[in-house]
Amino acid sequence: MEDKNISHGLWDATATGKPQLGRLGREQKADVAIIGGGYTGLSAALHLSLAGKSAVVLEANDVGFGGAGRNVGLVNAGLWLMPEDVISLVGQDHGQALIDVLGASPDLVYGLIERYNIQCEAWRHGTLHCADSKAGYRALQQREKQWKERGAPVRLLDRDEAAQKIGSKAYLGALLDERAGTIQPLAYAYGLARAAMDEGAMIYANSPVTSLEKEWDAWRLTTPEGSVLAKSVIIAVQGYPEAAFKDQVQNIVPFNYFQFATKPLDEQILKTVLPGRNGAWDTNLLLSSYRLDAMGRLIIGSVGNVEDFAWNLNKAWAKRSLEKIFPQIGEAELEHGWYGRIAMTPNHIPRFHVMGENLAMVTCYNGRGIGPGTVFGKLLAEYMMGGSPKDIPLPVSEITPVSMRFLRGLFYEAGSRLYHLVQRRI
Numbered sequence: 051m052e053d054k055n056i057s058h059g060l061w062d063a064t065a066t067g068k069p070q071l072g073r074l075g076r077e078q079k080a081d082v083a084i085i086g087g088g089y090t091g092l093s094a095a096l097h098l099s100l101a102g103k104s105a106v107v108l109e110a111n112d113v114g115f116g117g118a119g120r121n122v123g124l125v126n127a128g129l130w131l132m133p134e135d136v137i138s139l140v141g142q143d144h145g146q147a148l149i150d151v152l153g154a155s156p157d158l159v160y161g162l163i164e165r166y167n168i169q170c171e172a173w174r175h176g177t178l179h180c181a182d183s184k185a186g187y188r189a190l191q192q193r194e195k196q197w198k199e200r201g202a203p204v205r206l207l208d209r210d211e212a213a214q215k216i217g218s219k220a221y222l223g224a225l226l227d228e229r230a231g232t233i234q235p236l237a238y239a240y241g242l243a244r245a246a247m248d249e250g251a252m253i254y255a256n257s258p259v260t261s262l263e264k265e266w267d268a269w270r271l272t273t274p275e276g277s278v279l280a281k282s283v284i285i286a287v288q289g290y291p292e293a294a295f296k297d298q299v300q301n302i303v304p305f306n307y308f309q310f311a312t313k314p315l316d317e318q319i320l321k322t323v324l325p326g327r328n329g330a331w332d333t334n335l336l337l338s339s340y341r342l343d344a345m346g347r348l349i350i351g352s353v354g355n356v357e358d359f360a361w362n363l364n365k366a367w368a369k370r371s372l373e374k375i376f377p378q379i380g381e382a383e384l385e386h387g388w389y390g391r392i393a394m395t396p397n398h399i400p401r402f403h404v405m406g407e408n409l410a411m412v413t414c415y416n417g418r419g420i421g422p423g424t425v426f427g428k429l430l431a432e433y434m435m436g437g438s439p440k441d442i443p444l445p446v447s448e449i450t451p452v453s454m455r456f457l458r459g460l461f462y463e464a465g466s467r468l469y470h471l472v473q474r475r476i
């Protein structure tokens with residue numbers, strides 16, 4: 051049966067270990083209050099608790115409601131940008147530190163999964179960035195060179211080896227990154243929440259922060275039924291800001307990304323589709339991504355949403371694409387479809403804002419938030435425990451609304467629909 055839960059789709063249908071959370075219904079004190087229960091907020095709460103600090107997470111909806119419960123589940127090492135672009139955009143010192151910390155971010159993610167025995171379909175078998183054109187292949191050669199110079203375990207596969215690892219002859223080659231892998235993203239968020247609570251953090255669901263005010267040397271966060279007085283505050287609302295932070299949406303370029311999942315594939319066919327269980331995506335500007343889940347469902351994704359008539363348009367594209375890229379699967383029967391909003395910046399670099407005394411936010415991971423969210427949550431926790439802004443490997447920037455953000459969003463959405471209407475028809 052077709053599942054039309056278009057916000058969390060397959061991840062909601064298969065995630066286990068959901069923590070049962072109450073709403074904040076009283077006044078409470080904490081060393082650090084955290085706004086938002088995605089990877090950034092939950093990782094911050096976990097690391098603060100591990101250091102013996104009291105941490106309270108206030109989540110407007112439920113843990114994993116934002117990008118954390120909707121994403122592809124690719125645990126990547128580094129940003130979309132190539133390392134040299136990162137350095138040219140933020141300078142040598144920040145750039146090198148950012149490359150190092152995010153390059154190692156899968157170690158932190160998989161380390162926490164192991165330490166807290168988080169059941170989230172975790173595979174660390176590497177990812178494949180697949181060349182769909184000669185220009186794409188040349189870009190992968192550049193990527194390989196830049197990462198190899200920094201000692202990363204990446205390797206450009208030729209057409210034949212790529213075909214064997216992807217299970218498709220559609221690509222000219224692929225960059226294998228052995229640092230990376232895949233997870234069930236919502237189950238990881240649930241696991242982080244449970245780990246944080248086991249270490250002593252308090253997490254409240256359905257508790258949107260409606261106001262944030264300075265009260266002597268502390269901050270008062272108000273929710274509809276309670277409040278928290280905290281010395282420090284971490285804002286971790288990313289691409290789904292609500293209530294007191296709804297205006298933050300002005301500061302992101304919205305970029306929708308949808309996914310469709312097949313029924314579990316036949317056992318014999320499954321041996322020929324991404325047989326090493328790698329996550330994969332391609333070099334196309336309007337990229338396609340592919341991955342399997344633990345039950346052997348093949349999940350395809352691309353740019354756009356699945357609202358209203360875009361459901362049929364993008365579903366037809368997904369079906370056509372799967373049948374073309376992986377002809378061995380025969381007719382693709384799609385069971386789940388959903389989408390989410392990625393928070394982008396015009397230059398694809400995340401932002402670090404210090405908005406007052408003991409009040410900070412890192413945001414806009416540009417579609418790479420599993421590793422970065424987990425890492426920046428930890429770094430923000432350390433910063434609030436007496437660190438300096440210099441410990442966060444990003445320049446501190448002013449909050450500035452993105453110019454023409456609505457038009458940019460419209461451009462991506464309309465462009466992707468037009469493209470998906472015609473792509474892979476012949």
Ligand SMILES: Cc1cc2nc3c(=O)[nH]c(=O)nc-3n(C[C@H](O)[C@H](O)[C@H](O)COP(=O)(O)OP(=O)(O)OC[C@H]3O[C@@H](n4cnc5c(N)ncnc54)[C@H](O)[C@@H]3O)c2cc1C
Binds near residue numbers: 288389
């Ligand atoms: C479709 C899609 C595909 C993606 N694919 C990948 C991928 O494959 N790999 C990868 O690494 N990253 C991917 N990302 C990016 C990644 O999901 C995000 O970067 C990540 O979820 C950010 O985590 P976060 O904790 O900062 O924010 P979020 O997970 O967005 O959480 C923010 C939370 O803040 C809460 N909130 C908002 N306002 C308030 C308020 N006033 N009071 C209390 N709570 C509030 C929201 O309800 C939400 O739960 C993808 C994102 C999307 C949407």
